Amino acid sequence: MSEAPADRDSILELTELTKRFGGLLAVDSVSLQIKRGEVFALIGPNGAGKTTLFNSVTGMFRPTSGRVVFDGRVITGSKPHEVARLGIARTFQNIRLFDFMTAVDNVKVGRHVRMKAKVWDSLFKLPRERHEEERVTEEAMELLRFVGIARFANHYARNLPYGQQRRLEIARALATEPKLLLLDEPAAGFTPQEKVELMELVRKILTRGITVFLIEHDMKLVMGISERIVVLDHGEKIAEGPPEEVRKDRRVIEAYLGKSA
Amino acid sequence: MPAARSLWSRLHLRERIRDRDTAVYGVLLIVALVWPMATIFATGDTFLTSQAAHAGTWVLLAVGLNVVVGFAGLLDLGYAAFFAIGAYSYALFASFQLASSPLHHAYHLPFWLMLFVGMFVAAAFGAILGFPTLRLRGDYLAIVTLGFGEIVPQLFLNLDQWTGGINAIGSIDQPSLPAWITGPWAGANDIAIVRDFNFSFDPVAYYVLIVILIIGAVILVNNLHRSRLGRAWMAIREDEVAAAAMGINTVTTKLLAFAIGASFSGFAGAYYGASFGLVSPDSFLFVVSVTVLVMVVLGGMGNIAGVIIGAIAIYFLLNSVLSSLPANLQSLSNAIGLGWLNNSNGAWPGLSELAQRLQFLLYGLILVLMMLLRPQGIFPSRIREQELKHAVATEEETVVEQAHAS
Numbered sequence: 297m298s299e300a301p302a303d304r305d306s307i308l309e310l311t312e313l314t315k316r317f318g319g320l321l322a323v324d325s326v327s328l329q330i331k332r333g334e335v336f337a338l339i340g341p342n343g344a345g346k347t348t349l350f351n352s353v354t355g356m357f358r359p360t361s362g363r364v365v366f367d368g369r370v371i372t373g374s375k376p377h378e379v380a381r382l383g384i385a386r387t388f389q390n391i392r393l394f395d396f397m398t399a400v401d402n403v404k405v406g407r408h409v410r411m412k413a414k415v416w417d418s419l420f421k422l423p424r425e426r427h428e429e430e431r432v433t434e435e436a437m438e439l440l441r442f443v444g445i446a447r448f449a450n451h452y453a454r455n456l457p458y459g460q461q462r463r464l465e466i467a468r469a470l471a472t473e474p475k476l477l478l479l480d481e482p483a484a485g486f487t488p489q490e491k492v493e494l495m496e497l498v499r500k501i502l503t504r505g506i507t508v509f510l511i512e513h514d515m516k517l518v519m520g521i522s523e524r525i526v527v528l529d530h531g532e533k534i535a536e537g538p539p540e541e542v543r544k545d546r547r548v549i550e551a552y553l554g555k556s557a
Numbered sequence: 558m559p560a561a562r563s564l565w566s567r568l569h570l571r572e573r574i575r576d577r578d579t580a581v582y583g584v585l586l587i588v589a590l591v592w593p594m595a596t597i598f599a600t601g602d603t604f605l606t607s608q609a610a611h612a613g614t615w616v617l618l619a620v621g622l623n624v625v626v627g628f629a630g631l632l633d634l635g636y637a638a639f640f641a642i643g644a645y646s647y648a649l650f651a652s653f654q655l656a657s658s659p660l661h662h663a664y665h666l667p668f669w670l671m672l673f674v675g676m677f678v679a680a681a682f683g684a685i686l687g688f689p690t691l692r693l694r695g696d697y698l699a700i701v702t703l704g705f706g707e708i709v710p711q712l713f714l715n716l717d718q719w720t721g722g723i724n725a726i727g728s729i730d731q732p733s734l735p736a737w738i739t740g741p742w743a744g745a746n747d748i749a750i751v752r753d754f755n756f757s758f759d760p761v762a763y764y765v766l767i768v769i770l771i772i773g774a775v776i777l778v779n780n781l782h783r784s785r786l787g788r789a790w791m792a793i794r795e796d797e798v799a800a801a802a803m804g805i806n807t808v809t810t811k812l813l814a815f816a817i818g819a820s821f822s823g824f825a826g827a828y829y830g831a832s833f834g835l836v837s838p839d840s841f842l843f844v845v846s847v848t849v850l851v852m853v854v855l856g857g858m859g860n861i862a863g864v865i866i867g868a869i870a871i872y873f874l875l876n877s878v879l880s881s882l883p884a885n886l887q888s889l890s891n892a893i894g895l896g897w898l899n900n901s902n903g904a905w906p907g908l909s910e911l912a913q914r915l916q917f918l919l920y921g922l923i924l925v926l927m928m929l930l931r932p933q934g935i936f937p938s939r940i941r942e943q944e945l946k947h948a949v950a951t952e953e954e955t956v957v958e959q960a961h962a963s
Contacts, residue, residue: 354802356801356802376798376802377802377804377806377807380802380803381804388802392796392798393795393799394791394792394795394800396795397788397795405789405792405803406803408785408789408792408803408804408805409803409805413784413785413786415786415813415817417784418785418786419777419780420777425785428785429785472804
């Protein structure tokens with residue numbers, strides 16, 4: 297991973313990122329810049345390539361071409377665990393928790409990448425390892441409190457109510473100490489009340505100095521919390537800018553509502 | 558006695574016993590301690606002690622395979638290969654075998670050293686096998702391990718210049734210690750210290766050794782289970798994609814599961830070589846891998862205490878219940894006046910002969926019944942318990958939904 301000409305303001309910079317699946321161009325030469333400490337939203341109709349873009353950033357897919365620069369490093373084609381180590385965490389559109397582990401253990405898995413215990417430490421339960429375990433349990437509980445689900449700490453993840461599962465996924469992602477948090481439709485299936493609470497949570501996350509990059513369908517939610525928006529349609533970037541501008545963009549309206557004759 | 562009471566309460570014995578696994582461990586430990594004394598006293602010989610020592614090898618194997626299958630969720634069908642590697646590493650370097658090999662020099666390395674060498678060699682082979690294959694998932698991995706399990710005994714068979722091939726390696730050195738303590742528990746009259754003790758074929762000594770090895774293995778595996786690595790294994794088992802997104806290097810983590818699992822097998826192999834005195838390629842066939850897997854699944858995948866019970870139960874079933882069934886049936890029928898059942902007559906082979914022939918059918922039936930009646934294993938991990946309840950619940954939901962839909 298080489299150093300890239302750093303723009304100190306931007307935490308993530310995509311340059312002509314393209315992902316092709318056979319004949320399908322899922323992400324078509326998308327460029328964008330996310331500034332430190334902002335909430336950046338990616339919107340677009342179903343199948344626009346939003347999740348594919350996330351997957352290309354986090355190393356789940358290797359981009360066909362283009363460049364991903366995170367925090368001054370080129371991370372194009374890095375493995376998912378390397379990307380996580382560098383400081384990008386994510387949640388999934390269709391929740392992917394560790395179903396048969398408790399909520400607190402789920403969060404502790406998130407701490408994995410910041411823990412130091414080696415095999416030998418664990419095999420022989422050296423004091424160093426024991427202290428780390430105690431500390432990590434504390435930290436995991438703290439995060440569960442932060443997202444407001446501490447009372448579910450010892451429940452299996454799959455037994456949590458739907459909304460709390462989404463929160464648990466966020467807690468697990470935060471446990472990796474990310475600089476950039478990717479949220480893939482965090483409010484999908486939420487009631488209006490839950491959406492309001494989620495917006496509050498996102499604001500709380502921002503105060504921790506974490507940049508938030510989110511995919512969202514709900515225009516109102518996006519307009520409410522994000523500073524800038526990129527609109528994707530058929531893999532292409534069709535609009536970018538502050539919410540009020542994007543809302544009026546003719547191509548955006550067409551993409552969402554279809555071309556009126 | 559307030560002092561005694563505070564010690565009592567400080568041990569939290571009551572809470573511990575309430576925890577099922579701790580209770581199982583406690584019972585196992587007590588049985589293990591009194592076993593030689595009790596059986597020698599009851600039967601007058603050490604047969605049952607040596608049986609138990611032999612069963613211990615299987616327990617060690619099952620505890621090791623549980624790391625791979627139960628914790629990390631990787632189906633390994635060639636586990637016996639690592640057992641063979643451990644056994645052969647000890648046999649080659651602790652017998653006269655290498656004198657007749659191209660090396661022309663026999664090595665007699667001490668058992669205690671080779672125990673760890675066997676462990677590391679097996680772990681290394683686990684890693685070597687794992688490295689190219691662990692990118693595969695599920696069924697594909699199972700097939701590759703199956704292949705490996707077939708190749709290794711074949712290699713030991715065909716490299717006869719080194720291993721003696723089908724002639725096996727015999728008169729393997731037995732472990733020895735500078736001092737050993739013997740007493741009434743081993744059938745001796747008095748407690749005495751024996752100098753320059755050689756294990757030779759002393760069943761009680763092997764029994765003590767295997768019990769110590771198992772206790773050590775269980776403590777280590779338990780520690781791993783509740784550690785950073787143990788959580789990473791479970792995360793991979795639950796959802797590999799999400800685990801990778803959380804920063805877990807899935808390839809090295811799975812590799813560690815393979816290597817650590819294999820190392821226990823290597824450990825067991827060295828012990829097996831020493832206690833049996835003979836290592837032959839046909840002791841490590843596919844059926845060994847499958848038997849260990851059955852022990853793990855039947856005992857309760859992912860739960861160490863359950864796996865130990867499973868190993869003991871299956872060993873007992875195969876080597877005691879089923880193998881003595883023909884003789885027992887014969888004497889039973891004689892005793893209740895149905896002795897004519899024992900005479901072969903036309904198509905009727907006689908009761909004991911029939912039992913002999915049907916042994917493995919019975920074994921199969923017992924396994925099928927066990928899995929039907931208790932699919933989660935004898936002492937399942939809480940996770941498996943939940944999982945199966947969950948499966949049943951979803952099935953019921955679907956049935957209800959379908960009923961509503963139609």
